[in-house]
Amino acid sequence: MKSDALTIAGRSYPSRLIVGTGKYPTLEIMKRAIEASGASMVTVAVRRVELSRRSGPSLLDFIDTGKVALLPNTAGCSTAEEAVRTARLGREAGLSDLVKLEVIGDEKTLFPDNEGLVQATRVLVKEGFTVLPYTNDDLVVAKRLRDAGAAAVMPLAAPIGSGLGVQNPANLRIILEEIRDIPIIVDAGVGTASDASMVMEMGADGVLMNTGIAGAGDPVKMARAMRLAIEAGRLAFEAGRIPKKLYATASSPVEGIVR
Amino acid sequence: MADMTIVLNGQDRAAPAGASVLGLLETLGLAPGRVAVEVNGRILRREDFPRAILRESDRVEVVQFVGGG
Numbered sequence: 291m292k293s294d295a296l297t298i299a300g301r302s303y304p305s306r307l308i309v310g311t312g313k314y315p316t317l318e319i320m321k322r323a324i325e326a327s328g329a330s331m332v333t334v335a336v337r338r339v340e341l342s343r344r345s346g347p348s349l350l351d352f353i354d355t356g357k358v359a360l361l362p363n364t365a366g367c368s369t370a371e372e373a374v375r376t377a378r379l380g381r382e383a384g385l386s387d388l389v390k391l392e393v394i395g396d397e398k399t400l401f402p403d404n405e406g407l408v409q410a411t412r413v414l415v416k417e418g419f420t421v422l423p424y425t426n427d428d429l430v431v432a433k434r435l436r437d438a439g440a441a442a443v444m445p446l447a448a449p450i451g452s453g454l455g456v457q458n459p460a461n462l463r464i465i466l467e468e469i470r471d472i473p474i475i476v477d478a479g480v481g482t483a484s485d486a487s488m489v490m491e492m493g494a495d496g497v498l499m500n501t502g503i504a505g506a507g508d509p510v511k512m513a514r515a516m517r518l519a520i521e522a523g524r525l526a527f528e529a530g531r532i533p534k535k536l537y538a539t540a541s542s543p544v545e546g547i548v549r
Numbered sequence: 550m551a552d553m554t555i556v557l558n559g560q561d562r563a564a565p566a567g568a569s570v571l572g573l574l575e576t577l578g579l580a581p582g583r584v585a586v587e588v589n590g591r592i593l594r595r596e597d598f599p600r601a602i603l604r605e606s607d608r609v610e611v612v613q614f615v616g617g618g
Contacts, residue, residue: 310618320616335617338558338610339579349614350583365617378592379612382585450618478618500618 294528296330296496298388298473299420299441303330306490307520308361308475309513310500311349319509321352327503327513331359333390335366336380361422363390368403370410377414389414390444390477390498391423400450404431408438415439424477427461429468442472444498447489448479451501455485459492466493483512483519490523491531553605564603571598573609584613 295302309329314320324332332353353360362380367373370393377389393410395403407423408431414421420441425431427445435443445465448454456462457479466474473495480486480499489497497520506512552563557573564573570593574581586593586601587610593601603609 310616312616312618314616317616333618334614336585336612337615339577339584339613341558341560341562341577348580348583349616360614362614363617375587379585379587379610380614382592382595383583383612383614498618 294524296473298422303359304328305330305517305520306496306524307486307517308333308496308498309503309516310498311353312500313504314509317347317349317352320504323503323509323513324353324358325513326510326517328517329358331361331388333361333363333498333500334380334384336362336364336376336383359388360384360386361388361390362386364392364410366394367392368394368406370406370413373406373410374413377410377419378417381419387418387420389419389421391421391440401446402426404428404434407431408434411435411438411440422475427458427465429461429465432465432469432474436469436472440472442475442495443469444475444477446478447476447485448481450478451505452479453481453502453505454479455481456488459488462489462494463492480516483515486516486519487523487526490520491526493527496520553603555603555606556608558610566605568603569599570601570603570609573603574598574611577611579611579613584611586611 295304296306305328307329308331309327310333362384364373364376367376373393393403393406402425411421422442423435423440424444432443447456475496476489476494477498480502486497503509503513553566554561555564570586581598589608
């Protein structure tokens with residue numbers, strides 16, 4: 291049984307898992323992990339070509355762009371202007387309007403600069419981009435991003451690369467309840483399969499992760515675990531869980547017990 | 550052909566006068582289909598690489614996709 295697809299800006303993606311391409315031990319392991327994850331979209335960063343180094347194998351040699359969509363990011367940008375410039379370069383390099391928008395406001399936490407984020411979203415939406423902003427778990431900011439034209443909002447579960455899992459489930463629930471017209475994709479902080487299941491059970495439309503897979507002892511195995519966790523969590527959400535009760539309710543008949 | 554100096558990814562670099570962006574990429578051994586190029590802050594479309602002629606002191610950025618999250 292398959293859960294339904296993720297739809298972003300009218301385009302449908304079979305998997306609700308989006309994976310990063312950074313920090314893998316090797317590009318070959320990355321390739322196998324992407325396959326094992328079943329992801330239909332992968333993030334990539336935009337960087338200057340290193341001219342001093344002899345060109346080795348290219349990242350794109352290890353990504354089947356016929357099967358997975360590229361989602362260029364603006365990682366490392368700390369102003370709206372930098373992010374807009376990087377997004378434009380990413381669009382030209384990948385010939386796609388998708389962008390994972392990051393405007394970082396603090397180096398130690400990598401928490402987003404919300405003002406810059408909203409500003410850059412407005413500019414890029416006007417230029418025809420499909421903007422997926424990485425933001426913190428704040429409903430007001432999420433609404434501003436939506437109103438600025440974001441195609442989805444991507445609140446963090448915990449700081450990027452921390453693996454802490456959802457640190458503020460109440461905030462995430464509020465965002466999921468209050469924003470119903472565009473997808474909410476949890477981005478950053480997922481450490482293991484249960485973190486991914488948990489946010490999907492809460493009703494998140496998808497999860498984006500990188501370090502949780504790339505940094506695992508066996509990235510390919512963890513990629514498969516995440517795939518199953520996303521599917522399980524989504525199916526549980528669609529099925530509708532039982533209400534929680536403090537006391538027991540017997541599962542077997544109370545009559546006919548042999549005494 | 551006389552050389553000129555351009556600023557490529559933040560570093561001075563000699564290039565033959567009248568070189569096109571496509572020519573520069575070929576010299577660098579880069580596939581034009583996998584990079585994006587900005588000249589003096591303006592992003593070029595890929596189909597314009599052959600006819601985009603570089604001039605002395607042009608600031609050129611050549612970027613590509615690398616692993617990231």
